[in-house]
Amino acid sequence: MPLRFVEPAAEYYRVPLTIRHLLDGVLTKAGDQRILYRDQVDLSYREFVGRVGRLASLLEAVGAKPGMTVAVMDWDSHRYLEAYFAVPMMGAVLQTVNIRLPQPQIAYTLQHAEAEILIVHRDFFPIVEALLPLLPQVKAIVAIMDNGFDAVPAWAVGEYEAMSAASSPDYPFEDFDENAVATTFYTSGTTGNPKGVCFTHRQLVLHTLAIxxxxxxxxxxxxxxxxxxxxxxxxxxxxxxxxxxxxxxxxxxxxxxxxxxxxxxxxxxxxxxxxxxxxxxxxxxxxxxxxxxxxxxxxxxxxxxxxxxxxxxxxxxxxxxxxxxxxxxxxxxxxxxxxxxxxxxxxxxxxxxxxxxxxxxxxxxxxxxxxxxxxxxxxxxxxxxxxxxxxxxxxxxxxxxxxxxxxxxxxxxxxxxxxxxxxxxxxxxxxxxxxxxxLKDVVKTGGEWVDSLQLEEIVATGEGIAEAAVIAVPDAKWGERPLAVVVPTPGTIPTLDSINAPVDYAISQGLITRYARLDRFEVVDQLPRTSVGKIDKKRLRARHAEGASS
Amino acid sequence: MPLRFVEPAAEYYRVPLTIRHLLDGVLTKAGDQRILYRDQVDLSYREFVGRVGRLASLLEAVGAKPGMTVAVMDWDSHRYLEAYFAVPMMGAVLQTVNIRLPQPQIAYTLQHAEAEILIVHRDFFPIVEALLPLLPQVKAIVAIMDNGFDAVPAWAVGEYEAMSAASSPDYPFEDFDENAVATTFYTSGTTGNPKGVCFTHRQLVLHTLAIxxxxxxxxxxxxxxxxxxxxxxxxxxxxxxxxxxxxxxxxxxxxxxxxxxxxxxxxxxxxxxxxxxxxxxxxxxxxxxxxxxxxxxxxxxxxxxxxxxxxxxxxxxxxxxxxxxxxxxxxxxxxxxxxxxxxxxxxxxxxxxxxxxxxxxxxxxxxxxxxxxxxxxxxxxxxxxxxxxxxxxxxxxxxxxxxxxxxxxxxxxxxxxxxxxxxxxxxxxxxxxxxxxxLKDVVKTGGEWVDSLQLEEIVATGEGIAEAAVIAVPDAKWGERPLAVVVPTPGTIPTLDSINAPVDYAISQGLITRYARLDRFEVVDQLPRTSVGKIDKKRLRARHAEGASS
Known part of the structure; x- marks a missing residue:
């Protein structure tokens, strides 16, 4: 397409959409504005921006380079905010480690992201110590003592605050390609290993502006x-x-x-x-x-x-x-x-x-x-x-x-x-x-989609039902059919009719498709749950598949 | 800098920052929302977006191409809004013509921008008719009759509404380089010809998001x-x-x-x-x-x-x-x-x-x-x-x-x-x-900058002063010195002391630098003014320079 382009002034300043530029003008407006961490830290934005420079300087001193992954394991803190800026601003990639994952998955994400430098809060020292043998690529670990007075572990290169104070606030941040990766982290999928996603500087700046x-x-x-x-x-x-x-x-x-x-x-x-x-x-x-x-x-x-x-x-x-x-x-x-x-x-x-x-x-x-x-x-x-x-x-x-x-x-x-x-x-x-x-929970039956969540909420309102879950099971004629797995209240014996009573009412009110009417159900003592308390439909489906094939 | 880049999914959809994408999601949220023009037109967003497509189709039919300049001369209208989107979205450049400029300057801006297609409201037909001989590059003019029932002029290719209605709403807008020019217009400088500025799609989208x-x-x-x-x-x-x-x-x-x-x-x-x-x-x-x-x-x-x-x-x-x-x-x-x-x-x-x-x-x-x-x-x-x-x-x-x-x-x-x-x-x-x-009005004297606007406001508060202007005049010792040009109230004869009385007070209050104290003034019957009523300092300066050299 023969579009029109112009040649800018020789000294035109082209602003790339990089994280660095989110700070443009902030010090003139909010230099004395505060950033606080619990009752422990009270910084001005001026100090904060200086600390962003200091963090970049200290990371460079311990071997961080553009393109390298720097991983953080911390609670929500001003230090994490410093890393949100300093790491991408120096051209490195910030990995925000999900510290709630099981230990082997934390190890997997640090390996997979090739994290070479870690910044770790003392609460996670036991995890890191246990994982270190699995992480040969790690070059340096910066320890966050967070007002704790224990000695810095031997495997750490130093303590965050002390290293920050000893580093220069004047890191020479430069402009670079806005399509460089800025951050990466892992989704905690229910199947297999966590999956890594990543975001570029351009993506984060546009998200910030639009949102x-x-x-x-x-x-x-x-x-x-x-x-x-x-x-x-x-x-x-x-x-x-x-x-x-x-x-x-x-x-x-x-x-x-x-x-x-x-x-x-x-x-x-x-x-x-x-x-x-x-x-x-x-x-x-x-x-x-x-x-x-x-x-x-x-x-x-x-x-x-x-x-x-x-x-x-x-x-x-x-x-x-x-x-x-x-x-x-x-x-x-x-x-x-x-x-x-x-x-x-x-x-x-x-x-x-x-x-x-x-x-x-x-x-x-x-x-x-x-x-x-x-x-x-x-x-x-x-x-x-x-x-x-x-x-x-x-x-x-x-x-x-x-x-x-x-x-x-x-x-x-x-x-x-x-x-x-x-x-x-x-x-x-x-x-x-x-x-x-x-998508994996929806029941596709007779060309209609039945929400498992909606159907199980309806079933759970029925008399004599303590809890209910709905999963899809294969059906030769309909493709799939909903199966209700119910926990009855003590002394109750549910029947297909009793279970369908609230479903029929919902159908009559136009709240749910008539394809939702149940033609099968199972009674259990309790529903399997995931570690965060959600109904574990994966286990329900597996259990049913076993039952069906046995 | 060895930054990290990733290869996106084969079917990843890369959204360029083009005007077209400002419409993303708008129809789902606001398809029935209204866009009105006086008491004459009441459109839904759905109709509006269709009309953006129609405008692009009609412009293409009369010869518009990517990279070409399409100029609009209209009052604030839904049609102008359509042009804000349709013209850049088809890869052409929208020239928003300042219809308040003197006729020769309008001609200049249309020539200089190489506008090949014009969209003109009937109120500006006399101007366009007068200028046509000067605009050999113009290929087509679309006339806006705006509920007027006169005949469309012979030099027009047709009438906006009729042509819009006859055109397809389904113009195949495409994605393209966000650094293409989207708009151009001219500043009405006080000296010489108007100066043209231009903005790219990326610039307009970022302005829209940030603002x-x-x-x-x-x-x-x-x-x-x-x-x-x-x-x-x-x-x-x-x-x-x-x-x-x-x-x-x-x-x-x-x-x-x-x-x-x-x-x-x-x-x-x-x-x-x-x-x-x-x-x-x-x-x-x-x-x-x-x-x-x-x-x-x-x-x-x-x-x-x-x-x-x-x-x-x-x-x-x-x-x-x-x-x-x-x-x-x-x-x-x-x-x-x-x-x-x-x-x-x-x-x-x-x-x-x-x-x-x-x-x-x-x-x-x-x-x-x-x-x-x-x-x-x-x-x-x-x-x-x-x-x-x-x-x-x-x-x-x-x-x-x-x-x-x-x-x-x-x-x-x-x-x-x-x-x-x-x-x-x-x-x-x-x-x-x-x-x-x-900058051109400030008085640079003895290393200090004296605001001409502030000083003339102070002088104007003085007794016996109807109006005052301050300009800089060259001074061998100080670089420049302020000169007050005053219109006295009837029957008053200002002196340097009487004129300086409010200035001295302002200096004593720390409101203005002591370099602002006047050492010269002129009395006139009236101050020269520009067409929009501002004091014409250019003429004042020129007049003083003549006086000084004569």
Whole structure:
């Protein structure tokens, strides 16, 4: 295409979209603004930027080079924020290590990412010591003592604070290609080894810019903005703490880093520093609500974005009762992560049974520069009627370009030029996405998709049912059929009719397709669960397959 | 630098930063949202996007090609918005013609930009007819009759609406290099021919993303956001209407285009459509306030960003009295334009004499990805003390890379790797920029910079002075000295002492340097003014130079 291009001025300064430039202008606006770590550290942005330089200098001194992986194992801290900037700004790749993975998987991710330098908090010294024999590529480990006065371990090159203080704040950061990789981390898949994703400087800068616009939020829905005091409640090893530390720093907000999550400390930090914006998974919100109720802590006016799993109406109502402003957002490891956020758009929101606007619990509307499609198995878009299910597929500048070193998974991820989320959802006429199920859990029967999650919720409301799970089982005629696995209440003997009673009602109300009517069920004493307490459908399916073949 | 790069999935979709992608996801969120033109047109976004395709199809049919310049001469309309998207999206360059320039300068800009296709509103037919002999390169002119029933002129290829209706909405827009030029227009300099600036797709997309973040705004200061109803009050030929039509469209806001600015129509549209966000120069705000006071129109809650020239405390107070939310922003033709906006950051704002926060009248704090420096003549940054003057120089991804076809001006614009604004300003410790003077008007005397604007304001407060202007005149000892040119009130004979009385007071209060004390003045009957009513300092300087040499 014969487009028009111009030759810029000889001295024109071309700004690449690199992490470094997120700091442009920040010191002039917020040089004296504060960045805090628990009750231990209180830095100005001026000091923070100096410490970013010091960290780069000390990493270079212990052998870090552009292109090398530098891994961090820490709780949420100012040091982690320093690494968010210093490591990519020097051209190296930041690996944010998921310290909740089983030890062998931590070893796997450090090996796979070829991490050559580690920055490790003392709480993880036992893990690192155990893993060291498996990590011959590691050149240097910087120890974070975090106000502990024990001796620095012999295998460490030194202590973070002491090394930082002895290093120059004037690291000569340079501009470079914005398509260089900035970060990498691993998804904790339920099958096989964790899969590595990575993000370039350009991707992170565009995510930061686009997500700092209040694209879904309104007065009723929370979002980050100027004037807020920010505290992350999503671990910084988890998808860039959803990108908000970059946004908060770019906007020059006051920031509070809570270290290891302790509900009482969180409530205290929130009150002392008037934290006004945070983000977390529902479990952490529940933890905070419990602690606040125990302590009588004030949560009023606290804006919290909820992601990771569904924000239920009950949890939303509980937060609202405390005067919190809650709203859901949507994303995953592969998406940097934010691609959508809930809000109230157009006419006043529906107020659900719990007395809160239902719209706030949805995955929400797409962010700027994000295209969300809900597609059927042949990649045809489904109607935006709020009812028809399909897989969420995405296009956006900030989606991981691959699973590192896994060509098969990479090809499946980007099949057909769209990133496949494996989430099953609906979209309503105003673009609000509602996540319904995981692709692997949905029951494809007679050309219809039945949400296992919805069906098991319906079954669980039945008389005499303590718990229920629904899985798909193969069926010669229908392709698949739903199988309900139920735990009855003591003394109850469920029948197909008793189990189908609430299902029939839901069908009669148009809430679920008639293909959801059960023709088989199993009774068990208890449902298998994963380490984080979710129903383990993989084990249920395996168990059923064994039973069927035996 | 040996950075890390990855090979994306074979089917990875790389999103270029082109105008086309500002529309990503908009139809899913806002397909039924409205775009209005006066009381004449009411479109859904779905129709609008179809019309963008139609416009591209019709332009192609009359000879438009990638790389070609398509010029628009229209009032603020949905058609202009269509051109904002369709022309760059097809790879062509949109020239937004300043229809307020003198006719020979309009001809010059059309020649210089090599505009081959024109889209012209009937109000400008006389101009175009007069200029046609001078524009041999023009291949086709599309006439906008705008509900007028006259015959389409013989020199036009057809009428916009008829041609649009007959064209396909399914223009095959493609992805292409984001560094292609998207728009061009001309600054109305006071000397010589207008200078052409241009902006690439990448620049416009980054401007749109970064400026949609509320980077300076707070509750007290206005900015655009989700839920707003948008109406431009800065002409769309003027620096992309400050970029807000792109932001409003990307966010899927309801938009109202007012056509030619008529204060009564503006007030009526504002009320009928509940317009909540606009932007304009102070003169338009005054016009609107006058009309509202005449009509008794309600302006309460209307957020308006003021730029172009200073938002005075008096005008701010007048707007506040109507319940408007006003705040200044800063930029120019060369800067896309927004680089800073006023707001209230940190502790509660100072409330000035007029009862409004002074901070709202400042140029404000820098936008994300913008670096503002205030430098002396040797390019050294001056202290951020709110007092020391220097020239505003900028770095950002969205500054014009050149003046088209003018190497000398281009080199001066980007001297030393920073874009020179020729604005004299101060910066305070929290990064708030206050514009003080134009570089060409400042008086450089004894190593100090004296603002001509500040000094003439002080002189004008003196007894017996009706009006005053201050210009720099050469001085062998001091380099330059200020010369006051005053218009006395009838019957008054000013003396150097009487003129210096308010200056001495200002010096004693530390408001202005002692180098500002006048040692010369001239008395005139009236001050020369430019066509827009500003004091014509160029003529004053020329007149004085003649007088001095004669």
């Amino acid at each position: 700092s616009a209040p694209f879904g939020a309104s007065d009723a829905a929370p979002w980050i903005g100027v004037g807020d005091v920010y505290m992350p409640l999503t671990p910084m090893f988890h998808v860039h703490a959803w990108g908000f530390p970059y946004i908060a720093t770019m906007l020059g907000l006051k920031q509070v880093y809570p270290g290891r999550y302790e509900p009482q400390t969180i409530c205290a930090l929130r009150e002392i520093h008037r934290v006004s914006y945070s983000h977390c998974v529902p479990t952490v919100l529940e933890m905070v609500l419990n602690a606040a109720e125990d302590q009588g802590a004030d949560l009023a006016g606290w804006k919290v974005t909820i992601g990771g799993s569904a924000l239920t109406r009950n949890l939303l109502a509980r937060g609202h009762a405390h005067g919190m402003l809650l709203g859901a957002a949507y994303g995953m490891s592969e998406t940097c992560p934010v691609v959508a956020a809930a809000g109230r758009r157009g006419p006043p929101a529906d107020v659900g049974e719990a007395g809160v606007p239902d719209a706030l619990t949805l995955a929400g509307v797409s962010a700027p520069l994000v295209e969300v499609q809900i597609v059927d198995e042949d990649m045809n878009p489904v109607p935006h009627d709020g009812r028809t299910r399909g897989e969420v597929v995405l296009r956006s500048p900030w989606l991981t370009p691959l699973y590192t070193g896994d060509q098969t998974a990479t090809a499946a991820l980007w099949r057909g030029g769209w990133m496949h989320t494996q989430d099953i959802a609906t979209m309503d006429p105003v673009g609000q996405v509602q996540i319904r199920d995981r | 949609s973040a509320p980077f300076g705004a707070s509750d007290a200061a206005p900015w655009i956001g989700v839920g707003d109803v948008y109406m431009p009050l800065t002409p769309m030929f003027h620096v992309h209407a400050w970029g807000f039509p792109y932001i409003a469209t990307m966010l899927g806001l309801k938009q109202v285009y007012p056509g030619r600015y008529e204060p009564q129509t503006i007030c009526a549209l504002r009320e009928i459509h509940r317009v909540s966000y606009s932007h304009c120069v102070p003169t338009v705000l005054e016009m609107v306030l006058n009309a509202a006071e005449d009509q008794g129109a309600d302006l309460a809650g209307w957020k308006v960003t003021i730029g172009g020239s200073a938002l005075t405390r008096n005008l701010l107070a007048r707007g506040h009295a109507h319940g408007m939310l006003l705040g200044a922003a800063y930029g120019m033709s060369e800067t896309c334009p927004v680089v800073a906006a006023a707001g209230r950051r940190g502790p509660p704002a100072d409330v000035g004499e007029a009862g409004v926060p002074d901070a709202l009248t400042l140029a404000g704090v820098s936008a994300p990805l913008v670096e503002v420096q205030i430098v002396d003549e040797d390019m050294n940054p001056v202290p951020h003390d709110g007092r020391t003057r220097g020239e505003v120089v900028l770095r950002s991804p969205w500054l014009t890379p050149l003046y088209t076809g003018d190497q000398t001006a281009t080199a001066a614009l980007w001297r030393g790797g920073w874009m020179h604004t020729q604005d004299i300003a101060t910066m305070d410790p929290v990064g708030q920029v206050q514009i003080r003077d134009r």
